[in-house]
Amino acid sequence: MEYVIIGNGVAGISAAESIRQLDADGNITMIGDESGLPYCRPMISMVLEGTATPNQLPIRKAKFYDTLNIAPIFGERVTDIDVGSRTVQVGTAQSVAYDRLLIATGADPRPINAQNQELKNISYMRTSLHVANMLQSLAGTRDALVLGGGLVGFKAAYGLLRRGLKVTMLIGSGYPLSLQVDQTAGQMILKELVAQGLKVKVGVEVTAFEGQDKVEAAQISDGSKIACDMVVIGKGVLPALSFVPRDHIEVDLGIMVNAHMQTSNPHVYAAGDVAEYIDVARNSRWVNAIWPEAVSQGRIAGINMAGRPVAYAGSLSRNVIRIFDLDVLTGGLVTPPHENGYEVMSAMHAGRNTYRKMVFCDQRLVGFTMVNDIEQGGVLMALMHHQIPLTIPKEALLDTRFNFKQVMTHGAWAASPKAA
Numbered sequence: 001m002e003y004v005i006i007g008n009g010v011a012g013i014s015a016a017e018s019i020r021q022l023d024a025d026g027n028i029t030m031i032g033d034e035s036g037l038p039y040c041r042p043m044i045s046m047v048l049e050g051t052a053t054p055n056q057l058p059i060r061k062a063k064f065y066d067t068l069n070i071a072p073i074f075g076e077r078v079t080d081i082d083v084g085s086r087t088v089q090v091g092t093a094q095s096v097a098y099d100r101l102l103i104a105t106g107a108d109p110r111p112i113n114a115q116n117q118e119l120k121n122i123s124y125m126r127t128s129l130h131v132a133n134m135l136q137s138l139a140g141t142r143d144a145l146v147l148g149g150g151l152v153g154f155k156a157a158y159g160l161l162r163r164g165l166k167v168t169m170l171i172g173s174g175y176p177l178s179l180q181v182d183q184t185a186g187q188m189i190l191k192e193l194v195a196q197g198l199k200v201k202v203g204v205e206v207t208a209f210e211g212q213d214k215v216e217a218a219q220i221s222d223g224s225k226i227a228c229d230m231v232v233i234g235k236g237v238l239p240a241l242s243f244v245p246r247d248h249i250e251v252d253l254g255i256m257v258n259a260h261m262q263t264s265n266p267h268v269y270a271a272g273d274v275a276e277y278i279d280v281a282r283n284s285r286w287v288n289a290i291w292p293e294a295v296s297q298g299r300i301a302g303i304n305m306a307g308r309p310v311a312y313a314g315s316l317s318r319n320v321i322r323i324f325d326l327d328v329l330t331g332g333l334v335t336p337p338h339e340n341g342y343e344v345m346s347a348m349h350a351g352r353n354t355y356r357k358m359v360f361c362d363q364r365l366v367g368f369t370m371v372n373d374i375e376q377g378g379v380l381m382a383l384m385h386h387q388i389p390l391t392i393p394k395e396a397l398l399d400t401r402f403n404f405k406q407v408m409t410h411g412a413w414a415a416s417p418k419a420a
Contacts, residue, residue, distance in 0.1 A: 001023060001025075001026035001027070001099050001100065002026070002027050002029070002097055002098050002099045002100070003016075003019055003023075003026055003027065003028045003029070003098065003099070003100050003101075003102070003305060004028075004029045004030075004031065004088055004096055004097075004098035004100070004101045004102070005028065005029070005030045005031070005101075005102045005104060006031050006032075006078050006088065006101070006102065006103050006104060006105050007030075007031070007032055007102075007103070007104035007105045007106055007272070007274075008030050008031075008032035008034065008038055008072070008074065009032075009038060009041065009104060009106050009272065009294065010038065010041075010059070010272070010291060010294050010295055010298065011104040011106070011271040011272030011273075011294040011295070011297055011298035011301075012030060012032070012038075012102065012104040012271075012272070012298060013030075013038045013059075013060065013064075013298070014271075014294070014295050014296075014298030014299045014302065015102050015104060015269075015271060015298040015299065015301045015302030015305065016028055016030060016068055016070055016302065017068065017299075017302065018298070018299045018300075018301075018302025018303045018306065019302040019303075019305055019306045020068045020069070021306075022303065022306035022307070022308055023306045023307075026306070027071070028068065028069065028070045028071065029070070029071045029072075029073065029096055029098075030065070030070050030071070030072050030073070031072075031073045031074075031076065031078055031088065031090055031096070032072070032073075032074050032075075033074075033075065033076060033077045034074065034075075034127060034128075034129070035074040035075045036058075036074070037058040037059075037060055037061075037062065037064060038058065038059055038060050038064070039057035039058050039059060039128055040057055040058075040059050041126075041127075041128075041291070042291055043056070043057055044057070044125070044127070044128050044130070044131045045125070045131075045152075045155035045156065045158070045159055046159075047128070047131050047135075048125070048131050048134060048135070048155075048156065048159035048160070048163075049158060049159035049162040049163070050159075050162060050163065054128065054132070057128055073090055073094070073096070076090045076091040076094070077090075077091070077243070078090055078105075078243050079091065079092070079243055080243055080245070081101070081243060081244065081245055081248075081249075081268070082245075083245060083248045083249070083265050083267070083268065085097075086098050086099065086101070086267060088101065098267070099267065100267060100269065100305040101267060101268045101269065102268075102269045102270070102271060102298075102301055102302070102305060103241070103244065103255060103263075103268065103269070103270040103271075103274055103275075104270070104271050104272045104274065104294075104298060104301075105239075105240040105241065105272075105274050106239075106240055106272055106273040106274060106289075106294075107126075107237035107238055107239050107240055107273040107274065107289050108126070108237060108238055108239075108240045109124040109125075109126045109233060109234075109235070109236075109237055109238075110235045110236045110237055110238050111235075112147060112205075112206065112233055112235055114205075114206045114207055114208055114209060114218075115207070115208035115209065116208055116209040116210065116211070116215075117209065119209050119211045119213070119214060119215040120137075120211075120213055120214040120215065121137050121141070121214045121215050121229060121230045121231065122209060122215050122230075122231040122233070123137075123230075123231070123232055123233070124232070124233050124234070125152055125155070125156050125232050125233075125234055126152075126237070134230070134232070137230060138163060138165075138230075140229075141165060141229050141230045142165060142166060142229060143165065143166050143168070143227055143228045143229055143230070144157075144160045144165045144166070144167045144168070144228060144229075144230040144231070144232065145167075145168050145170065145206075145218055145226055145228035145230070145231045145232070146160070146167060146168070146169045146170070146231075146232045146234060147170050147205075147206055147231065147232065147233045147234060147235055148169075148170075148171065148172075148233065148234035148235040148236065149169060149171030149172075149173065149175070149176035149177060149178065149200075149202070150176075150177060150178075150179060150180070150234060150235070150236055151177070151180065151319065151321060152234035152236070152237075153169060153171070153176075153232075153234035153235075154169075154176065154177070154193075154321070154323065155234075156232040156234050157169050157193075157198055157232075158324075160230070160232070161196075161197060161198065165230070166199075167197075167198050167199070168198075168199040168200070168201065168226055168228070169193070169198055169199070169200045169201070170201050170204055170205065170206060170220070170226075171200065171201070171202045171203075171204075172202075172203070172204070172205050172235075173202065173203070174186070174202050174203055175187055175189070175190050175202060176189045176190055176193060176200070177189055177328070179236070180319050180328075180330050180334065181328065181330055181334060181369050181371075182334055182335050182357060182369055184346070184348070184355060184357070185328065185330075185355055185357070185369050185371050188326065188353075188355060188371055189323055189326060189328065189371075190202070192323055192324050192325065192326050193323070193324075195324075196324045201220070204220050204221050204222050205220070205221045206218045206219065206220060206221075206231075207219045207220065207221055209231065210225075214229060215228060215229060215230070215231050216228070216229065218231065237273065237289060238253075239253065239254040239255070239273060239274040239275075239276075239287060239289075240273075240274055241254070241255055241274055248264075248265055249263050249264055249265050249268060250263065250264040252276055252285065253276060253287050254270070254273075254274055254275050254276030254287040255270040255274055255275055255276060256276050256277075256285065257269070257270050257271075257275050257276065257277050258277075259277075259311040259312050260300070260301075260304040260309060260310070260311065260312070261275065261277075261297055261300050261301035261304060261312060262304065269301045269304065269305055270301070271294065271297035271298045271300070271301040272289075272293075272294035272297055272298060273287065273289035273294060274287075275287070275297055277297075277312065277314060277315060278314040278315070279314060279315055279316065279317065280313070280314040280315065280316045280332075280384065280385060280387065281316060281317070281331075281332030281333045281366040281367055281384055282332075282333055282366070286315065286317075288315040288316070288317045290317065290318065290319070292318075293315045293316075296312070296315075297312060297315075300312040313385075316331065316332060316381070316384060316385055317330075317331065317332060318330065318331040318332075318377075318381060319331075320374070320377070326353075326371055326372060327370075327371070327372050327373075327374045328369075328370070328371055328374070329368075329369075329370045329374040329377040330367075330368065330369050330370070331367065331368050331377070331380060331381050331384060332359070332365070332366050332367035332368065332384050333359055333366045333367035334357075334359065334367050334368070334369050336359050336361075336366075336367065341361055341362070342359060342360065342361055342366075343359070343360040343361075343394070344357065344358070344359050344360075345357070345358045345360070345394060345395060345397075345398060346358070346398070347398040352372065352373065353371075353372055354370075354371060354372040354373045354400075355369070355370070355371040355372070356368070356369070356370050356371075356373075356397075356398050357369040357370075358394065358397050358398060360390075360394055362389075363389040363390050363391075364383075364384075364387055364388065364389055364390065365380060365383045365384050365388075365390065365397065366384060367384075368380050368397075373400050376400070376402055376403065379402070379403065380397065
């Protein structure tokens with residue numbers, strides 16, 4: 001059996017490990033545009049801020065590829081897939097045949113529409129190489145401009161602030177983390193960012209950069225200009241699937257897969273940030289580009305590729321982040337559509353600087369936002385993951401004394417369709 005895995009991130013290596021557990025003799029070829037050992041992508045921001053070193057990033061030992069008998073092809077991107085001949089084109093000169101193919105290419109940074117992006121000291125923050133280049137540019141740098149108010153944007157701003165730079169954040173929406181939190185939580189986060197020394201402008205975008213060789217300033221959509229000698233673009237990500245033949249493999253935002261992580265072509269699978277499957281809370285297709293789901297999807301894909309049918313239950317979005325003195329935890333559908341069927345409850349305690357918001361559909365929790373006092377987040381995630389119908393008053397989930405015992409006592413766990 002010829003297995004080919006495109007992508008050497010956590011989804012790809014999880015698939016390879018699952019395949020090798022079930023098939024000791026099949027050939028595994030792994031193709032990736034990044035060279036070296038697989039590493040923990042969420043930790044690259046810690047390298048930027050100086051609390052971790054590059055040597056701490058790898059998540060597998062030095063002989064990982066040799067131990068699993070994986071043939072690596074690194075430093076190149078796949079340019080085409082021929083599903084008829086079952087071959088993958090790597091770069092311009094190499095073709096690799098497959099019996100089972102996994103697309104685990106992850107996501108690429110979302111581009112921006114601004115002039116003069118080729119100037120030096122303008123970078124994305126998606127890979128360890130991006131961060132290494134940023135660190136090399138720190139000498140003599142004073143004013144950093146961070147584009148984007150999402151998780152990547154905040155981590156970049158925090159890291160550069162820790163390095164002693166003056167940092168300005170430009171956020172296109174009305175508040176930070178607009179894809180992760182609601183407006184109330186977003187305003188709490190905005191207030192905290194400003195209090196900690198960040199300059200934040202919302203509702204604006206960069207239109208162009210200025211400079212001779214290196215970036216020196218940015219032109220803003222409101223007509224203003226901001227001096228800067230470093231720019232980090234953190235406007236989110238998009239599934240990396242430009243090489244996927246859409247006339248043979250069904251694609252929406254991500255590559256559409258079934259419960260076996262199989263695409264519309266039976267010999268091709270997809271997993272991780274590039275894959276689109278059912279979101280448990282939304283009960284609809286969604287791309288949840290988060291590390292834990294990439295691990296799970298990679299394992300499920302690998303098992304199925306090796307011939308053992310195993311179903312994936314679906315993904316569930318969640319994010320936890322510490323923003324200076326705020327602990328923020330979100331899960332599921334945070335901002336529901338304006339349609340019948342959703343019920344929203346919230347509570348704020350100004351004295352403790354806490355906020356809770358719960359989103360319900362019928363008797364099930366489908367989303368939540370918590371700012372501070374987030375210790376019960378695991379209980380709430382379990383309620384959503386197992387689709388447990390609540391038999392206690394919904395308001396109880398807003399109480400910081402709520403615990404899993406209350407659910408068990410009222411028998412909701414036994415009534416859950418996924419609890420068995």
